Amino acid sequence: LEAPVRMSGEVVKGFGRGSKVLGIPTANLPHDALKQLPRSFETGIYFGWATVDGVGPYKMVTSVGWNPQFANTSMTVEPHLLHSFPDDFYGSSIKIVIVGHLRAEAKFESLESLIDEIHLDISSAGELLDCEPYSFLRSA
Ligand code: ADP
Ligand code: MG
Numbered sequence: 605l606e607a608p609v610r611m612s613g614e615v616v617k618g619f620g621r622g623s624k625v626l627g628i629p630t631a632n633l634p635h636d637a638l639k640q641l642p643r644s645f646e647t648g649i650y651f652g653w654a655t656v657d658g659v660g661p662y663k664m665v666t667s668v669g670w671n672p673q674f675a676n677t678s679m680t681v682e683p684h685l686l687h688s689f690p691d692d693f694y695g696s697s698i699k700i701v702i703v704g705h706l707r708a709e710a711k712f713e714s715l716e717s718l719i720d721e722i723h724l725d726i727s728s729a730g731e732l733l734d735c736e737p738y739s740f741l742r743s744a
Contacts, residue, residue: 612699613637630682651729652703662687665729669709703741
């Protein structure tokens with residue numbers, strides 16, 4: 605990642621893939637927000653900071669990738685915030701700053717191994733964001 609990448613939009617409904625049921629809800633950005641990505645931006649799993657209606661910043665991990673449900677014609681940006689919220693915040697204004705790359709998108713043998721990997725992503729992001737230069741970028 606050459607420079608932090610900022611994106612913002614209104615939190616929209618996703619396709620209910622059950623991420624909340626798995627304990628990993630993702631606050632989907634609207635399709636429109638993809639315009640904010642640099643043209644050369646590669647799909648993958650990234651980390652950074654997020655605010656919700658101006659509150660935060662919270663640590664976040666986000667996938668930027670192809671949505672299989674859309675026959676690989678549409679990308680989605682789906683941040684998971686490392687914070688426990690009492691309620692959903694659909695319709696809220698979310699702002700993210702992507703500061704680092706974790707890994708490429710991957711297919712997993714099972715749902716269980718995918719969940720394991722996401723938990724690893726979350727703990728890696730949590731630790732990295734406590735360190736410079738990423739901690740410093742919380743106010744970027
Ligand atoms: P959807 O398919 O509609 O995105 P999810 O299961 O991914 O459904 O749940 C996403 C919603 O959960 C978000 O839009 C947000 O309102 C809520 N939510 C609650 N806690 C979090 C969190 N820690 N990170 C992201 N979203 C959260
Ligand atoms: Mg989601």
